[in-house]
Structure formats: structure tokens, C-alpha cells
Amino acid sequence: xxxxxxxxxxxxxxxxxxxxxxxxxxxxxxxxxxxxxxxxxxxxxxxxxxxxxxxxxxxxxxxxxxxxxxxxxxxxxxxxxxxxxxxxxxxxxxxxxxxxxxxxxxxxxxxxxxxxxxxxxxxxxxxxxxxxxxxxxxxxxxxxxxxxxxxxxxxxxxxxxxxxxxxxxxxxxxxxxxxxxxxxxxxxxxxxxxxxxxxxxxxxxxxxxxxxxxxxxxxxxxxxxxxxxxxxxxxxxxxxxxxxxxxxxxxxxxxxxxxxxxxxxxxxxxxxxxxxxxxxxxxxxxxxxxxxxxxxxxxxxxxxxxxxxxxxxxxxxxxxxxxxxxxxxxxxxxxxxxxxxxxxxxxxxxxxxxxxxxxxxxxxxxxxxxxxxxxxxxxxxxxxxxxxxxxxxxxxxxxxxxxxxxxxxxxxxxxxxxxxxxxxxxxxxxxxxxxxxxxxxxxxxxxxxxxxxxxxxxxxxxxxxxxxxxxxxxxxxxxxxxxxxxxxxxxxxxxxxxxxxxxxxxxxxxxxxxxxxxxxxxxxxxxxxxxxxxxxxxxxxxxxxxxxxxxxxxxxxxxxxxxxxxxxxxxxxxxxxxxxxxxxxxxxxxxxxxxxxxxxxxxxxxxxxxxxxxxxxxxxxxxxxxxxxxxxxxxxxxxxxxxxxxxxxxxxxxxxxxxxxxxxxxxxxxxxxxxxxxxxxxxxxxxxxxxxxxxxxxxxxxxxxxx
Numbered sequence: 276x277x278x279x280x281x282x283x284x285x286x287x288x289x290x291x292x293x294x295x296x297x298x299x300x301x302x303x304x305x306x307x308x309x310x311x312x313x314x315x316x317x318x319x320x321x322x323x324x325x326x327x328x329x330x331x332x333x334x335x336x337x338x339x340x341x342x343x344x345x346x347x348x349x350x351x352x353x354x355x356x357x358x359x360x361x362x363x364x365x366x367x368x369x370x371x372x373x374x375x376x377x378x379x380x381x382x383x384x385x386x387x388x389x390x391x392x393x394x395x396x397x398x399x400x401x402x403x404x405x406x407x408x409x410x411x412x413x414x415x416x417x418x419x420x421x422x423x424x425x426x427x428x429x430x431x432x433x434x435x436x437x438x439x440x441x442x443x444x445x446x447x448x449x450x451x452x453x454x455x456x457x458x459x460x461x462x463x464x465x466x467x468x469x470x471x472x473x474x475x476x477x478x479x480x481x482x483x484x485x486x487x488x489x490x491x492x493x494x495x496x497x498x499x500x501x502x503x504x505x506x507x508x509x510x511x512x513x514x515x516x517x518x519x520x521x522x523x524x525x526x527x528x529x530x531x532x533x534x535x536x537x538x539x540x541x542x543x544x545x546x547x548x549x550x551x552x553x554x555x556x557x558x559x560x561x562x563x564x565x566x567x568x569x570x571x572x573x574x575x576x577x578x579x580x581x582x583x584x585x586x587x588x589x590x591x592x593x594x595x596x597x598x599x600x601x602x603x604x605x606x607x608x609x610x611x612x613x614x615x616x617x618x619x620x621x622x623x624x625x626x627x628x629x630x631x632x633x634x635x636x637x638x639x640x641x642x643x644x645x646x647x648x649x650x651x652x653x654x655x656x657x658x659x660x661x662x663x664x665x666x667x668x669x670x671x672x673x674x675x676x677x678x679x680x681x682x683x684x685x686x687x688x689x690x691x692x693x694x695x696x697x698x699x700x701x702x703x704x705x706x707x708x709x710x711x712x713x714x715x716x717x718x719x720x721x722x723x724x725x726x727x728x729x730x731x732x733x734x735x736x737x738x739x740x741x742x743x744x745x746x747x748x749x750x751x752x753x754x755x756x757x758x759x760x761x762x763x764x765x766x767x768x769x770x771x772x773x774x775x776x777x778x779x780x781x782x783x784x785x786x787x788x789x790x791x792x793x794x795x796x797x798x799x800x801x802x803x804x805x806x807x808x809x810x811x812x813x814x815x816x817x818x819x820x821x822x823x824x825x826x827x828x829x830x831x832x833x834x835x836x837x838x839x840x841x842x843x844x845x846x847x848x849x850x851x852x853x854x855x856x857x858x859x860x861x862x863x864x865x866x867x868x869x870x871x872x873x874x875x876x877x878x879x880x881x882x883x884x885x886x887x888x889x890x891x892x893x894x895x896x897x898x899x900x901x902x903x904x905x906x907x908x909x910x911x912x913x914x915x916x917x918x919x920x921x922x923x924x925x926x927x928x929x930x931x932x933x934x935x936x937x938x939x940x941x942x943x944x945x946x947x948x949x950x951x952x953x954x955x956x957x958x959x960x961x962x963x964x965x966x967x968x969x970x971x972x973x974x975x976x977x978x979x980x981x982x
Contacts, residue, residue: 295391296398299328299343299475300484305392306345306465307485307498308599312387313349313463314380316495320345324502325477328399328470336472342503343400343467343475350380351409351461354429354454361405362448364394381495384630386599394433401469403433404451408458415457425457435469478502478514486519487588490575490595490626521580521589521624524678526552527671528578529663531562531627547572552670560666564659566652573656577625577663579671581678583722584621592625592660594646596632601639602646607660617721618675619668629656676718679725683717687731689738696739704749709742790815791960808879808925812866818960819877819923820870831916832869839867842904847896865897874920876901882953885930891939898922898947922948925956 296302303320310318321344330337352360378385396403408426417423430451438446476484478500485498498516505512534546547562547570563572577592584590591605605623606616632638638647647653684690693709716734717725724730794811812818836853843851853867865878876897880886901920904910922942929950931939942948 296395297473299399299473300481300488302395302399302467303343303345303481304485304488304599305395307489308386309392310345310347310349310463311383311489311491311496311598312378312385313347313351314378314383315347315349315463317497317499318345318347319499319501320481321501321503322475322481323504324475324481324500326475326504328473328475331472338401338469341468341470344464344503345467346462346464348460348462351407351426351463352429353408353410353427356409357405357407357429357431361393364391384597386597396465396467397433397435397438399471399473400467401435401471402467404431404466404468405433405463406430406451406453406466407463409461409463413457415455417458418453418456423457423459425459426461428453428456428458430454430456478511482514482516483519483588485516487593488600489516489598490519490593490600490628491598492518519593519626522582523624524579524581524622524671524674526674527667528552528576529557529560529667529670530576531572531574533562533572533574545572547574557666560663561659564655566655571629571631571652571656573627573629573659575625575627577623577627577667579618579622579667579675580624589624591623592627594632595626595628596639597630598628601629601632602644604645604660606664607657608648609661609664618671619664621722622671622675623664623667679720679722680714680718682722682725683713683720683731683734686725686728687713687717687735689713689717689735692735692739693742697742705742705746708745708749709738712741712745713738790818794818794957794960809866809877812868812877812879816866816868816870816875816877818956819875819925831913835874835913835917836867838910839901839904842907843900846900846903869917872916872918874901874917876920876922878922878924878926880924880926883927885928886924886926886939887930888932888935891931891935894922894924895938898942921946924948924950925953926950927952927954 296305299322303322307318307320321342323341323343326341327339328341329339376385377383406428407430408428410427412424413427414422414424415427417425430453431448432451433448475481482500485500489498499513500516501513502509502511507513529552530550532548532550533541534548536542549557549560549562551557562574563570565571575595580589591603592607593600594602594604605620632646636650636652638650638653640647646656648657689710693706693713697705697709713734716737720730720734790811794808840851840853843849853865865876868875868877878894880890905914905917905920929936929939939948943950
């Protein structure tokens with residue numbers, strides 16, 4: 276009896292194996308991998324596709340009676356092999372002299388290593404029934420008791436609850452009725468029952484998920500899916516899992532392979548190489564990397580997808596070890612912030628094979644969701660991958676821009692829009708410049724920007740607006756470079772100038788119509804009306820007076836505003852806010868503008884508001900302080916530029932009395948104050964609306980006649 280011993284609880288199985296697999300697709304992938312290692316050429320999965328396996332009522336789980344079956348035509352096992360090969364959890368298969376690193380019959384490099392995949396089903400179900408036949412052809416009795424030659428069968432049922440009892444005793448599975456019989460073929464059938472609250476993917480989704488997990492291309496291997504809830508006549512009853520195909524963007528692929536000899540076999544010594552999209556060998560990228568005097572080959576390909584990722588299953592580069600997925604990464608853990616990061620994260624795809632990932636040391640996490648990148652060899656692989664990511668970014672730059680331009684063309688219908696805007700034969704240069712401008716901007720857009728109709732429309736509008744101006748500039752350069760200017764050239768310049776003028780006019784009309792629409796949408800907004808409208812007035816003063824236009828940057832006026840704010844604070848002790856009305860912490864007092872060399876003070880009140888005595892006091896202070904400010908000797912410089920000031924009040928009514936009423940009327944009479952109500956204000960905006968639309972239509976008709 277040894278003095279010391281280690282005791283491992285059966286609960287360890289739950290922690291190390293079962294809880295790593297909580298998705299149906301992941302569980303089935305583990306069982307399929309076991310079938311592959313058992314030299315199966317065909318695996319059939321029968322499951323209720325698209326169904327929830329159990330329901331929950333409060334804390335109670337109710338099984339729905341479904342069964343999932345995984346059956347293969349591999350070499351199977353005999354009853355004598357079950358204990359050492361199957362029921363020994365965590366055994367290292369590749370070190371076992373009876374089984375080894377390659378499969379017995381087809382000499383495949385086996386996928387399994389850790390020995391826990393067999394208990395993966397306990398992540399989704401309660402019981403696993405195993406019916407397997409293997410070994411040599413022997414004399415025995417079949418399931419009906421008749422003497423037959425066949426393959427000896429093991430039949431037993433594993434119960435999760437019994438396995439996970441807190442005990443150190445060995446667990447004896449229940450023996451099934453077909454144990455020790457013979458069957459005519461070697462094969463293995465697993466039946467899963469008693470499910471947790473898990474969802475089976477649809478047959479199409481499961482096919483894609485399994486295709487993504489196995490990078491195996493062989494005529495001696497296939498996976499068949501059968502929907503147990505459908506009849507054989509239903510076209511969606513079954514399907515064969517195909518290759519995980521991704522449409523690649525043309526001219527973006529880098530391929531890593533082995534140079535072949537004339538006989539089609541790899542040359543000796545083996546020559547690994549990286550090929551660009553043109554098929555030429557790349558000198559700045561290798562098909563693998565060297566670490567500690569050993570070369571670690573990486574085969575496969577990396578490219579850009581034709582379309583941005585639609586789901587996580589196709590995102591990034593899939594890394595396989597012995598045909599089974601080991602990790603999936605899109606930038607090989609490269610830190611964010613590098614040039615082209617968005618495109619790489621959205622389009623990069625690939626399929627790489629690195630069988631050395633679990634040879635000497637196992638660099639694959641138990642659940643096969645990632646690689647141990649922190650390992651020294653993992654770090655070297657990561658650095659190699661990051662260099663390839665940057666290289667593929669360069670390779671794909673021009674094809675990606677071409678693809679983006681195609682997407683923009685489809686979303687914007689830019690070619691049709693350009694022809695509609697400039698239909699005349701002699702407007703061909705304008706059409707060409709419009710498309711060239713749109714292409715310059717459109718090919719640099721991001722996919723989500725192309726999906727935004729407003730963003731796309733803005734680019735189209737800019738293209739149509741700039742094209743006549745670009746064409747005019749080109750014609751003027753043509754004249755400047757010519758020794759003489761024939762009449763035809765001059766006529767072309769005049770026509771193009773006219774089109775450019777109409778284009779500018781139409782754009783101004785469009786912008787004003789948008790502003791007018793915004794004002795009308797705000798007229799009933801009691802919360803934001805005053806601040807929002809006063810902000811609009813600063814941008815579009817023509818809303819008050821059709822002759823007014825937005826002022827350009829003027830240092831004198833900016834200085835006046837700053838100095839007046841200081842002056843007002845000094846004289847009244849109050850702050851006054853003249854701009855930045857969107858700032859939520861500041862109250863919008865009024866707009867201070869400059870039109871016709873007159874300082875314009877504009878204040879807007881919400882509809883149906885009555886101007887009150889307290890507000891008149893405040894307005895009087897504005898007038899008084901502005902008068903005193905301009906009369907100050909130190910401010911005479913402003914009176915040389917601005918002849919005076921005027922107040923415009925937009926307000927529906929006034930509720931003034933006594934001296935406040937008199938003061939209000941006095942300001943109106945001496946021309947200092949103009950009072951307009953919302954009816955007049957909106958009437959002006961509507962009039963402007965109608966006038967611009969009418970004028971725009973008239974200009975279009977004139978242009979059409981001129982052509």
C-alpha cells in the first residue's frame with residue numbers, strides 16, 4: 276500500500292470536459308472527429324433540425340423526447356477495447372502503441388489527443404448510448420440469436436448523473452441488450468437522449484458550422500445530415516456537408532503551398548512558398564516561419580472576401596490542425612489602430628493548416644476555440660500571422676477600392692443620375708467629371724456608409740454639383756494653354772458656365788428648402804423651439820429677411836460680439852449668450868448678426884407666446900447697453916463699420932402694460948424694433964419655399980431649351 280496517493284473525483288470530468296461543450300454543433304463536431312480517427316468514410320447525423328431539445332417551466336426542465344444519432348462506418352471497437360480505449364477518459368491516444376499517431380486503416384493523422392471529446396455530449400444531454408462493432412471477423416450470434424459470422428459488438432449506456440456522483444469508486448455503465456452479439460459490418464452508433472435546454476441549428480446552418488470546423492477535402496470522407504422531423508420526400512430532409520466555401524475578392528489571395536516536381540509530388544528537400552494573386556512567388560512573405568532552428572510550415576490561403584462578414588462563422592482566418600479547427604482569428608491579435616484595420620476586420624478570410632500545433636507540445640485549447648498564443652511558439656506564429664495580415668492589406672488595396680466603387684454604383688445609381696442631370700451629347704465631359712468625382716469619393720467609403728442612403732445621396736449631390744465647375748475649370752485651362760481660342764471653345768465655356776451657375780443655384784435652393792422644412796417641423800416643439808430656431812437664424816438669416824445672407828468670417832464683427840458680452844457683464848452683472856445655442860447648459864438670449872452694415876439683434880419666442888413686462892425689461896437692457904456700448908469713445912471703431920443696430924422680435928402677442936407698453940411702441944416708432952408674428956414669419960418662409968421651387972423649375976426649362 277503506497278504511503279501517498281492522488282484521488283481524482285469524477286466531478287473533474289464535468290469541469291475538464293463536459294462544461295467545455297455547451298453547443299450542439301460543438302458536440303457533434305467532437306463526435307465526427309472521433310469517427311474520422313476511426314477510419315470512417317461516412318458519418319450520418321440524425322437530429323431534429325432547428326428544434327429546441329427541452330423546454331423550461333420556471334426552474335423545471337422538461338425533455339421533449341428527442342434523440343440525436345451519430346453513426347459511422349469506421350473500424351468500431353470490440354467489448355475488450357471499450358475499457359482501455361473508450362472508458363479511459365483523458366488517455367493520450369497518440370502515445371498508445373496499440374493505436375498510435377495515425378489511423379489503423381487509412382493512415383490518417385488522427386485529430387484527437389486529449390481524450391475528452393467522447394464525453395462532450397454530456398454538455399447537452401443526460402445519456403449516451405454506445406453501440407459499436409469492430410475487430411476481426413468472428414463466429415458468433417446475431418441479435419436474433421442465430422449463428423453468424425460478423426464483428427463483435429459492445430453495447431452500453433453512460434449516465435451523466437451517475438458518473439458525476441461524488442465518489443471515488445469506478446463507474447460501471449449499464450450494459451445494453453446487444454452486447455457481445457455480432458453484426459455484419461464494423462460501425463459505431465451513438466444515441467444521445469435526455470437533453471438540456473439546447474437548440475439544434477437548422478440543417479443548413481449545421482452544415483455550414485461543420486464545414487467550417489473540418490478542413491478536410493477527400494473522396495473518402497463525407498458527413499451526411501438527416502432531419503429526423505422530416506419525411507424522406509421533403510427536399511430539406513437531408514444534405515451532404517460540403518466544403519466551407521467563401522467567395523473571394525479577385526486579385527487578393529496569397530497562397531501558401533509546397534513546390535511540386537514534374538511528377539506532381541513535393542520536391543525533396545521540400546520547398547515551401549508563398550504565391551501572390553498573380554501566381555508569382557513572393558519574396559517578402561514565407562509559407563511559415565523558423566523558430567529555434569526549425570521551420571514550421573503553414574499551408575493554405577488568405578484573401579479578402581467578396582462581401583463583408585455576414586456572420587461570425589465566416590469571419591477571419593480559420594486555422595486547422597490535422598484537418599480539425601484549432602482557432603479562428605481575424606488579425607492575429609494585432610493591436611487596434613493600424614492603417615486599413617477596418618477593411619481587414621471586415622473582409623479578411625482564410626484557411627491555414629498547421630499540423631505542428633499539437634505535435635511536440637499541444638498549443639490548442641481543450642475546447643478548440645483558440646491557440647495558446649502566450650506560448651513561445653504561439654508568439655512566433657502570431658508574429659508571422661500579423662506580418663501576413665499587413666501584406667494582404669497591400670495586396671487587396673486596389674481590388675477592395677474597386678469592389679467598394681461597385682457597391683456604391685449599385686446603391687447610388689450614379690450613372691443613371693448623371694445621365695438624367697446632364698443628358699445632352701455635348702455634356703459628355705460633365706458626365707465624365709461627375710463620375711470621376713463620385714468614384715474618387717465612393718471607392719474610399721466604408722460598407723456601412725454605403726448602406727446609409729443619406730450619406731450616399733450627399734455624395735451624389737456633390738458629384739452633380741462639382742462636375743460643371745470642374746469642367747469649366749478644365750475648359751478655362753484649355754483656353755489659357757492655347758495660342759488662339761476658336762469660337763467653338765468660347766461657346767463651350769459659356770454653356771458650361773451657365774450649367775455651373777444653374778447647378779449652384781439648384782444647390783442653394785435645395786439647402787434653403789431643407790432649412791425651411793426644419794423650421795416648420797420645429798414650430799410646435801415647445802421644448803426646443805427658441806434655442807433651435809435662433810440657431811437656425813444664425814445659419815440662415817434669410818428666414819427673417821429674404822435679402823439677408825449668412826455672414827462670412829469677419830474679425831471686426833467677432834470682436835464686437837466678444838467685447839459687447841464683456842461690456843454687458845460689467846454693466847449689468849449678467850452673462851449674455853450670443854452663440855453656441857446647442858449648448859444645453861446655456862440659455863439662448865438672442866442672435867447677433869450683421870446685415871447691410873447694421874447690427875441685427877434677433878429674438879424668437881415660441882408660437883402663441885405673449886411678450887411680458889419682464890421680457891421687455893430685458894429687451895430694454897439690450898437696447899440700452901448696446902446704445903451705450905456704441906457711444907463709448909473706445910468703441911468708435913465699431914461705429915465706423917456699423918451704422919447702428921436694429922432689433923427683430925418674432926413673437927405672436929404682447930401682454931405689456933404701462934411704461935413697458937410705451938417703451939415697446941417707442942422702439943417700433945423710432946425704427947429700432949420690428950415686431951413680426953409667427954404667421955408672418957412662416958408666410959415668408961413658405962413664400963421663399965415657393966419662389967425657390969418655381970425659379971429652380973424655370974431655370975431647368977431654360978437650360979433644356981438652350982440645349
